[in-house]
Amino acid sequence: MARMELRNVRKSYGSVEVLRDIDLDIDDGEFIVLVGPSGCGKSTLLRMIAGLEPISGGDFLIDGERMNDVRPRDRDIAMVFQSYALYPHMDVARNMGFSMEIRGAPAEERARRVAEAARTLGLDTLLQRLPKELSGGQRQRVAMGRAIIRDPRAFLFDEPLSNLDAALRVEMRLEIARLHQRLGTTMIYVTHDQVEALTLADRIVVLDGGDIQQVGSPLDLYERPANRFVARFIGSPTMNVVPATGAAGGVRLADGARIALPHLGDAGNAVELGIRPEHIDVVGAGAGDLEATAELVEHLGSDTNVYAQVDGLGPMMVRVHGNIAARAGDRLGLKIQARNAHVFAADGTALRRAERSA
Amino acid sequence: MNVRTPTTVAPGETRARSPLYWRYAVEPFVYLSPAVILITLVMLVPLVVGISYSFQSIAILNPLKTGWVGFDNYAALWSDGKFWTALGNTLWWTVASVTLQFGLGLGLALLLNRHFHFRRIVQALVFLPWAVPTFLSALTWAWLFNPVIGPIPHWLAALGILAEPENILGDPDLAMWGPIAANVWFGIPFFAITLLAALQSIPGDLYEAAEMDGASAWQCFTKITLPFLAPMIAITVMLRTIWIANFADLIFVMTGGGPANATQILSSYVFTTAFRKLDFGYASAIAVALLGLLLVYAAILLKIRQKFVKI
Numbered sequence: 001m002a003r004m005e006l007r008n009v010r011k012s013y014g015s016v017e018v019l020r021d022i023d024l025d026i027d028d029g030e031f032i033v034l035v036g037p038s039g040c041g042k043s044t045l046l047r048m049i050a051g052l053e054p055i056s057g058g059d060f061l062i063d064g065e066r067m068n069d070v071r072p073r074d075r076d077i078a079m080v081f082q083s084y085a086l087y088p089h090m091d092v093a094r095n096m097g098f099s100m101e102i103r104g105a106p107a108e109e110r111a112r113r114v115a116e117a118a119r120t121l122g123l124d125t126l127l128q129r130l131p132k133e134l135s136g137g138q139r140q141r142v143a144m145g146r147a148i149i150r151d152p153r154a155f156l157f158d159e160p161l162s163n164l165d166a167a168l169r170v171e172m173r174l175e176i177a178r179l180h181q182r183l184g185t186t187m188i189y190v191t192h193d194q195v196e197a198l199t200l201a202d203r204i205v206v207l208d209g210g211d212i213q214q215v216g217s218p219l220d221l222y223e224r225p226a227n228r229f230v231a232r233f234i235g236s237p238t239m240n241v242v243p244a245t246g247a248a249g250g251v252r253l254a255d256g257a258r259i260a261l262p263h264l265g266d267a268g269n270a271v272e273l274g275i276r277p278e279h280i281d282v283v284g285a286g287a288g289d290l291e292a293t294a295e296l297v298e299h300l301g302s303d304t305n306v307y308a309q310v311d312g313l314g315p316m317m318v319r320v321h322g323n324i325a326a327r328a329g330d331r332l333g334l335k336i337q338a339r340n341a342h343v344f345a346a347d348g349t350a351l352r353r354a355e356r357s358a
Numbered sequence: 359m360n361v362r363t364p365t366t367v368a369p370g371e372t373r374a375r376s377p378l379y380w381r382y383a384v385e386p387f388v389y390l391s392p393a394v395i396l397i398t399l400v401m402l403v404p405l406v407v408g409i410s411y412s413f414q415s416i417a418i419l420n421p422l423k424t425g426w427v428g429f430d431n432y433a434a435l436w437s438d439g440k441f442w443t444a445l446g447n448t449l450w451w452t453v454a455s456v457t458l459q460f461g462l463g464l465g466l467a468l469l470l471n472r473h474f475h476f477r478r479i480v481q482a483l484v485f486l487p488w489a490v491p492t493f494l495s496a497l498t499w500a501w502l503f504n505p506v507i508g509p510i511p512h513w514l515a516a517l518g519i520l521a522e523p524e525n526i527l528g529d530p531d532l533a534m535w536g537p538i539a540a541n542v543w544f545g546i547p548f549f550a551i552t553l554l555a556a557l558q559s560i561p562g563d564l565y566e567a568a569e570m571d572g573a574s575a576w577q578c579f580t581k582i583t584l585p586f587l588a589p590m591i592a593i594t595v596m597l598r599t600i601w602i603a604n605f606a607d608l609i610f611v612m613t614g615g616g617p618a619n620a621t622q623i624l625s626s627y628v629f630t631t632a633f634r635k636l637d638f639g640y641a642s643a644i645a646v647a648l649l650g651l652l653l654v655y656a657a658i659l660l661k662i663r664q665k666f667v668k669i
Contacts, residue, residue, distance in 0.1 A: 052566050073572040085567035089585040098581075099571040146571070 002153040002186045003028045008058035011044055018044055019210045031180050034190045035197040036207035043158055046190045050079050050156050078147035079156040084139045086131040093127040096145040117145045137168045154186040161196065173199060194234055206230050228272065228348040237277045240316045244273040251343060255312030257289050261338055271351065274342035277319035281335040282306065282326060288333030294326050308332060411642035418636035431643035440619060440627065441644065448623040451534060452603045458542045460595060463549025470550065471557045488547040496611035499540035503527050527613050530620035537609045537621060541602065549594060556590035592663040600652050624648045
């Protein structure tokens with residue numbers, strides 16, 4: 001069981017700062033996902049928690065105990081690597097039992113624990129195989145088994161699914177979710193895939209450029225992004241952001257359309273309006289807030305994606321639930337769902353977030 | 359547009375028309391022939407000639423007794439005390455040289471695999487002994503061991519290892535250490551460089567995983583580094599053993615096999631028999647015996663490798 005605290009944690013290589021003043025409290029049993037574009041420092045942060053990377057400044061505590069100078073082996077944390085890092089010269093059983101072998105645990109206890117973990121992961125029949133004789137998904141399971149068997153106080157995952165194909169990724173994602181439900185152990189998971197983040201996390205930490213952009217539950221980040229970066233990073237397809245000017249009781253878009261948005265601050269400022277593709281309705285030409293031409297229409301069955309060229313504004317993406325009859329070249333009216341609209345100041349911070357869904 | 363393309367050939371199909379017999383039975387061997395001819399001329403023919411010499415009497419100093427003698431040379435070998443001395447010396451020389459070269463080479467490789475300033479330059483410098491001509495290093499080492507001009511006997515005496523600064527190369531009990539020392543100096547770079555290459559191919563995240571699993575530095579070495587190096591160790595130890603067993607240059611220059619045959623190894627015995635006594639038949643018999651022993655050794659080592667190396 002582990003409660004983790006990061007206090008002003010910094011990381012720099014020479015004069016290059018990769019992480020600045022990271023403050024984060026992780027509750028016991030929480031599933032935290034660190035997400036961000038490549039180079040944002042998320043893997044570095046995870047490796048600092050693991051102890052594989054020295055902490056340049058600040059404090060890192062587990063259960064109130066300062067860990068900065070504690071060796072990885074003494075932190076009692078298990079890690080699943082992106083490459084799995086299985087020992088290629090050891091069979092599955094020895095790979096999984098390696099930590100117990102190191103600690104000199106008796107052979108029969110080791111065999112029992114390995115068999116137990118192998119059963120829950122569906123590896124029972126593969127125990128005598130070498131890693132090279134396994135498929136990607138099986139290797140992934142062995143890597144997880146190696147972590148589980150230690151019964152650590154926290155698990156770290158470093159992009160564990162990025163080497164798997166799409167179908168297997170979904171399957172292993174569920175498996176990791178189940179594992180967390182069953183063990184209830186603190187887990188920290190690094191990914192650049194927002195779907196993994198949204199589906200797995202209790203709380204998501206969005207990192208960019210070495211700073212925490214926002215910490216919150218998946219719905220929080222989706223509905224109430226703190227800034228334009230988070231708004232565009234979370235959610236698929238990406239949020240549309242168009243320039244606008246603050247006006248009384250709303251914003252005025254570049255094409256002259258006025259969107260009524262209650263509770264908005266000063267008028268007259270240059271701002272940006274953010275609206276997710278799924279929060280725009282397609283109506284008849286002339287009946288909406290905006291006039292547009294459909295450039296490309298994708299029929300996905302459950303949804304229809306419309307890539308629209310809005311008069312005087314530029315491209316915008318619209319996602320409509322179900323099927324609509326629109327075809328490329330059609331003239332459309334677009335109606336913006338005002339309660340789901342976001343407004344960002346010139347520096348990107350959110351001035352108005354979507355109204356809380358009931 | 360492309361008027362030169364015959365319309366009868368589909369795109370991607372070969373335009374060469376050759377009978378199947380030519381293409382599958384003869385053509386590959388035409389391409390192989392330079393290598394096959396070279397290997398035959400340079401290796402197989404001399405091997406067969408050498409083996410056939412071992413069943414003949416070919417002594418230049420005794421030209422009247424030339425001809426096939428069956429196993430006479432081998433019978434003489436069996437009762438030749440100098441052969442057995444040389445065989446024992448060969449074992450001692452080879453085992454001591456390979457062990458020391460390997461041990462020190464591995465240590466050096468581990469040191470060179472760490473991060474430090476000017477690492478590339480140091481790595482290049484380490485390879486230098488390998489580039490020195492053998493007879494030069496042999497002469498230099500012979501001088502170093504010479505108590506009149508060399509420092510080593512005096513240092514050893516000062517350290518109390520030798521009673522007095524005598525000529526090590528002149529003492530039948532100690533003489534072998536001279537060529538062994540030179541050989542170790544000469545051969546460490548080979549092990550260091552090959553093992554360093556193998557070390558650098560070990561994925562770094564394995565050590566991180568082991569660190570997370572709680573392994574100490576020593577456990578990382580024995581449970582990850584050594585198993586990973588095993589294939590390279592097996593092949594380099596085998597190669598070096600064969601080379602060193604055949605490596606008479608240092609001994610020939612430093613001691614000439616003396617004093618009193620104390621440093622005579624099989625290959626130097628072959629050399630002196632063939633080119634000093636000019637007895638090619640008997641020299642060939644010794645060489646074939648050495649070849650047989652090395653083949654047995656290589657077979658055993660390859661068997662062991664098959665059993666223990668899993669990667």
